[in-house]
Amino acid sequence: MSWPAPLEEMRHRDRVFPHLRPKAKVDVSKNVLLYVEGVSVSFDGFKALNNLNLYINEGELRCLIGANGAGKTTMMDVITGKTPCDEGTVYFGQSIDLLKRSEPEIAQLGIGRKFQKPTVFEAQSVFANLELALKASKGIWYSLRASLSGPQRDRIDEILALINLSEAREQLAGSLSHGQKQWLEIGMLLVSDPRLLFLDEPVAGMTAQETERTAELLNTLAGDHTVVVVEHDMEFVRSIARTVTVLHQGSVLAEGTMDEVQNHPEVIEVYLGSDE
């Protein structure tokens, strides 16, 4: 018999004290971190994703492009557990089935996400926002007694410097500019030290300078982390991309380097041709 989850949490010592829990191992023996295979999602008959296949390698920096409504955000929603899918499979490494897990479980596996619209906790300080995102237990009892260790504090300071918000640490997140909020959200991702990061239009609303710094930042991340970026800004994509995937009407239209993709006849026709 299964217990209601809150009791379940009490029943297992390792859930009350999550540090006792063995870490879920992500099996990347094939060097592929994420498998998305044959995924379809429809909203009232409209196919937002249509037999989508996508493979992300360990440590790569992948750019996803595609016109508005191509299904980029929906794809992230499926991978991060927000939207159930009608068909298909999503695996993290060889063995972890993401479709069986809830958003918090997926987050705890080390999959972080930045939303299209920056979402930070506006009523709390910049520092508190980062503290909440720290890679630490997310249990109730742990949170009640939690205090920052020296290394954790250093880690937050480091991230604050990286996202250029050291001065604003005690400021309410709601008082930041749009670009700063974007950065804070990126900082919240980084501080959680995820294995795989999804960034949905990270430079929307940033100044040219801020965009440039973001590109720099993402370039330094690749390698240690696996990064998937959705972006419209072609200049930006060119400055970071190694591999570009073009989505169109819920499936992959083309994949390759920026040059290959830009010269792809179908892509020129349906996306670059009409959009630029």
Next chain:
Amino acid sequence: MTESRSMLRLSGREGTLFIGVLFAVTVLASLANLVIPEDSFLHVSTYTITLLGKYLCYALLALSVDVIWGYCGILSLGHGAFFALGGYGMGMYLMRQIGDRGVYGNPELPDFMVFLNWQELPWYWYGFDNFGFAMLMALLVPGVLAFVFGWLAFRSRVTGVYLSIMTQALTYALMLAFFRNEMGFGGNNGLTDFKDLLGFDLQADGTRVALFMATALCLGGAFLASRYIMGSRLGRVILSIRDGESRARFLGYRTELFKVWLFVYSALLAAVAGILYVPQVGIINPGEFSPLNSIEVVVWVAVGGRGTLYGAVIGALLVNYAKTRFTAILPEGWLFALGALFVYVTLLLPHGIAGWFTRRFASKSVKEAAA
């Protein structure tokens, strides 16, 4: 923005001030009742002591609503149910304490059961002659109810208006059930005619003062515990659930569990308030489950200012004082006055009295710092 930042910083200091005032008033009022002779102008009557005790119970109830509404954004319009269930637990103990001193003189059965021609005590009344057991049940029943309700609602991700309506339905259903004589809780008369508590006469000044002090102690304890919770990282998670539950999930927090636990904590505070309320007012009846009661609590919190803890207490005290005064003059007008007050506060004092106070205080200290 700077203003709200200083609001966050100031709330700790005001909380300490609140505890100090609560302690001082409790001690002084108790002494003024017990030590100062009755003909003195400084004497505080037992009536006033009991009235204060009743207000403090309301304050604790308001605090319990602030914990989930102010900090977690869960607008419960049914907290009166947990209050009343706690109250019934205490009421059952007090009924059993009457023993054979009732009108019918039956040592086993409370009067209303004799009146209904019942031959023996229903099974769910067993053990309520034991104070410890009765208190355990008075907390356990509302706690389990809150757990089951919260677990079902939050796991299904019911939020906003739908959740509020469900809480109203919960308290309304309980009210109808408790109105029924066959339920065995005294029907619409409820439980009353209490004699003593743990052997102390409920009418005695000493007992009244002790109950008042116990209420103040519980309120202070609940305040400190809640402040500790809200000041911890758990409190920050709770705030982030209020402001962006979906985001909090993507950070790895199982928000539904946090909500269930906070809901249970809050329900327990409400139950404690009910437990302390019943011996002081001397009656508990199904009217306490009335949906309107729960809505009134929300108004107290809104008036006092939510998300500050002490604001809820101030709101409960002021509104209830106003109610006592107002109903003495114009009983039918009270609901209109309450409605008008709510509209006034929502439109002109969105952060309630506490917010208004902090704002003035903050801008003054900023000016002083600048000078």
